[in-house]
Amino acid sequence: MKTIFQASGISKHYGTTCALRDANLALKAGQIHALMGENGAGKSTFVKILVGAVRPDGGEIVLAGQPVRFGSVRDALNQGVVPVYQHSTLFNQLTVLENLSAFGLGTARRSWAKRNCLDRQQANEVLRLVGLDVSLDSLVNELSLGERQLLEIARGVGRHCSVLILDEPTAALGAREADRLHETLQVLCAKGTAILYISHKIDDIKRMADAVTILRDGRTVVNAAARDDISAAQIVQHMLGQTFEPQALCVSNRGDVVVEAKDIRLAAGAQPFSLCVHQGEVLGIVGVAGSGALRLGEVLAGAASGHGATLSLSGTTQIINDRQSAMRAGIGYVPSDRHADGLFLGLSALKNASASVLQRFSSWGVLRLREEAGPFDALIAQFNLNPARLDLNASDYSGGNQQKLLFLRNLVLPNLQMLVVLEPTRGVDIGARESIHQALRELACSGIAIVVVSSDLLEVNTLCHELLVVASNRVVGRMTADAQTDAVLSMMAGAC
Amino acid sequence: MTTFIKQRSAIALGSRIGVIAIPLVVFIVCVLFVPRFLSVDNLQNVLRVGSILLIAACGQAAILIVGGIDFSMGSAVALLSVVTVILAPEHGVALAFACGMCVAVLAGLCNGLLIAYLKLPAFLVTLGMLMVLHGLASLLSGGMPLDAAPSPSFLWLGSGHVAGIPVPIVLAVLAVLSLHFLLRYTVAGRGWFLVGTNFNAAVNAGLPARRSVLLAYVVAGLFCALAGAILTSRVGSGQPNLYPDLAFATIAVCAIGGIPLNGGRGSAVQVVCGALIIAMLNNAVVLLNLTSAWQQLLMAAVIAAAVLLPQLHTVRRRYTHLFKGNAQ
Amino acid sequence: MKASTINRQARFLVAPGGLLLTVCVAGALVGDYASLGNLQNIGSQAAILALLALGQMLVMLVRGFDISVGAVAACSSTVAALTMDSLGTSSLALAVLAGLLFGGLNGVLIAYLRVQPIVATLCSMIAAQGLARLISDDGQPVVPVDASSLADLAFQNIAGIPLLLVPALICMLLVGLVLKKFTLGRHLFMVGCDPQAASLVGVDSRRVTLIAYLACGVFAGLAGAVLFCKTGTGLPTEGVSWALQSVAAAVIGGTALQGGTASVWPVFFGVLLIQALETALNIQGVSPFIAEIVMGLIILVAGGLDRLILRLFSSTTPYGES
């Protein structure tokens, strides 16, 4: 196999920060190549450079023996480098067909729109390839999240290309879809496409990647190691620059019922059910995207309507129907999409962290600014927040540290009784993931109820005392944490 | 990382100085090139005219920070003036002004309710309100300017003095101080920043986001009422066309001061700077005796310059590759 | 699926429905309101607003706005009138060119220099007003020596369609075709839905935004030319309220303020609705003050309908999460 896409010595500065110093990568035709690294290691910048969305300051890219300079994504696309992005880049008001053809439309030279679209037969074929069963004429905002992710992948897969770059493609996929994706990628490989696969999931990588490249601190520390030459532990070590050992699960000291939720319907007309959360327990909720698992978390946090659900604190008859009353009752909440629903990106970290407890340092509506930072000093150290200060903009922190800010916000709630965390470590690097998990365990030990909703089964398994499996907008199973992974998986998949 | 932080705070400091620097430059240019600009009387004129704009702009700023916009201010002050002048002879000046100001606050409340609780787009609500309130003012006044009996008490707000300082300037200083206090030191002001930055996040953080939006419009109504009362007293009349483009003027003030229109950022200092620039400019073009055409062209150029200058460095960075590319 | 389809259609039905209602009610109250002649009349009256609203729709499609359209139209009409005597009919092309220049100014400020649309177009509005005053005698209407033939022509009908409306109709056909069939149209929708995503699939978002503003400027210039034909005069101080009216028409016609949703014909119906209502109020002799209040309420309600429909159907959207 020959190297068809090679990037060497890539560097990129933003202001005085150095995102990439010396990044190297060599893709071979017909090979799946994994790119790994912690958040902040420069992965996303590197990917943006490879697909032409960002210009590098130095280094060179060679495609099929020819040095190239991509001025824009359009240039890259025209030369056969096709991206599948991590964040949704679909167009809600356009049809599935038009979205499938988005690359063709985007780079079009022909002015007649139809000429730049796939023909319907081709389009259906591509959809079948990734296992997506929707009409070509439906609008994207009629699709579920999982379907959207598949469509996003189909768009990349369906375009003939020499290099396919997938950024966290399985984040919103269930196990079955993920398997299917892997099969599809094998097919493409067989046709000679070089595939760059970016993922956090080590077992994913171990299962399917032919070679692994690891970035740390803007440098390539492992360059194209063959899969069998490197162990999972080694991968983690290279990513972190150190080793870590997973913490043992905290012993359950389940106490009284904290929150009682009755008549929850996850969709209008769905079957209602009830749920109790106890002091000191970590309750995990799993389900594939679109199953209603996230919705259940939102309902428990008071952030979404449960179609007639009543949520009450134990011992009181107080009905909680929005976030405001939920927060007053001591229910903390970390939403799944931290940029859209959690953070105030333009404001300082301190303002982000103190948003829920303005009352705590104010009297008669007047803030005592000197007291604002007080409660956070200890927590910053405990959480290993980096940079360890709160006067920077929230947007200046890496993903993991942004997630930590959201935890800080909830931990200072004066009467925290229950913390609902959706996707606690999505897009978060391993170091941050560990400190977040540790903090959740300690919280549970101190008697606070924790609800964790995650699509990452491994995470839920290491963290939770009890598991709820949600599929098709209802709870299909309830089991203790040591349950067989396979059983859970089949339950997640079986009902949907 | 540390150098990065240092540079960041340097930029922050730079932009903070920049905010004050632009009006200073305008002031110096005016002093140098505009005849008779630098006299106590004239500067008092500048400030008096600027103070009305400034007070109304304080309201607009609060709304912009919370992520909204208000086009209806011009009509609100018009309705206020008409109501005040109609009520003054029978119910006394104080009560008349109180009622008039209530009307303006009510208009703000209406805007706020429709926007925050019925989730209507601010742009359309305030646009519709602009027409409705103007129609009401015309209906009440019969379309014509109504004259107030020129009692000293009626004119005090607009042309009186407190300790030798014109009342509008005193009130403007108070308004700016209270806006500064609101934005920096109160839960309500903090709420505006949070809601304006990210409405969803504010809801999820358990903040009363809707109420926060409503409050911003009511507070803006208050500022607008104060500006309208001064204006009414100053012209001694109630008119449907009292200050038709007040809303645009205040938006321009905020834009020149550097307050972005997509919410979450802004400060009282920026409002002051924007208002001062516009007030000085308005005064200078008259003193220079420019024709109305050149007055407008100059105004457009200054707005553009004020908006573009602060982001010059980012623009240059964004397009350096063009020049680099050519060189290679 | 159905809910969203209804949602998609319903917002575009507001304007035609409102128009039908207005014509029926006014037709019942006023003698020959619903006659062909009066409908032609309404069409001819709507000619300028239709062009402006069309441009406004395009920039709103890419998440913008243009409050300079009225001033640009006035400035263009002045340009046309000034050059009429020396250039003849080609002065109309010059009017369009003037519009193009202002559209380009807006587009560059907004797309490439990242100035917010309201501020940028406020700026060019003031500049256009100033320029119009500058080239005319400080705002005096410009009367060319011979424009009477043009003005007489302006009130004719061809094939039952008012001549004044013809440019607007042609432009609407063109824009409709571009939005439906051309790659550029897809690009406009993509940028409107999500500008960043559009860049990431290879669309040059800034160029597309610039094109939208250029088109808006061209239509404003054309509106100026129509104004000149209609009045035979260059009117430098005209059009103060047109920008707001055009926004209202576009929104009533189902254009979403948050971008990404627009359709040509509903916008045209929105224009006709505003014009029909105004004509009805005029003919009935309703007090102009009350007429103003009614128009204000209509704009309020139009914004409300937009939201109401969204709310009615959003609770039943099929995907539970997000």
Next chain:
Amino acid sequence: MMKTFIQTWRAPLALLGVAMSCVGSVGAEELAIGYAVPSLSQSFWISSSFGAEDEASKEGVKLIKLSAGGDSNVAQQISQLQSLIQRHVGAIVVGATNGDAVRAVVDQAVRQGIPVIGISSPPNSQHLASIVTADHYDMGRMQAECLGEAMQGQGDVAMLAGPAGQAWSDLRAQGFRQTLKDKFPGINVVAESRLADNRNASLNTTEDWLQRFANLKGIYSATEDMAAGAVAALRASGHLEQVKVSTSNFSPTARELLVNNEVVCSSVQQVVEQGRAALRLAVAAANKQTVEKVVSLPALKISAQDVATVNLEQVMAPANYVP
């Protein structure tokens, strides 16, 4: 069955009935006169529309009043005229926003057999049935004369000339400038503002002028509202004695200013009388009678002494009139 039908549809049926009867009432041919003016927010047009409306009720014709909503809304006025043509009114009275711009549509009306009467600022058309006018040029001239005398022929004058592009303001300003030039060569016009067209803007502009022009002795104002703004500025800065103000139009505001000696004079049209005359002409023309080509009502110069003696009924609508 029928009963339920009627019960369900009772309300709509009733409405329909009302609507039909309305149609019926319109159908009974009543002479309608269109009356289109630039703005019903100015005392001038309000007074004139009072005259027209009062006369219309005497004559028993229906008056359709239309306001373009501002001096610069030419296209709006053209649209309104189109509507009037479409409605086949008997005759149209037009106070033009711009005489040249509305010419085409006015010719259109005449071609359709609707006589058009110009009032005060008439359309610039050859085919008008009649013109009722006061001479705006003359009003400017009168201001120049009395202001010039008040200034004793010396000093600087600034002009609040009113909105640009309107026939009335342009003519008044022209008359003023020309007369000053001819009769008072010692007086200089040092500044002219066309942006300051309301009271607040006039007030601000006058304040600035007082700073700029030390030798300012007089201010011309196109309307009484602008004069009120100028006077407020003068009063506040104590310049009332030094700077004389002249104005045009008559209204409660103007009367107050005159009585207090704050303006030296106001040149006034017999506005109400114009409205009446225009309506009489319109009715006559609608009935195919021949009418006078030009009815010119002389402008009056009112100063403080005259206020008591002027027949206000001819120049101003009563205070309680709402158009």
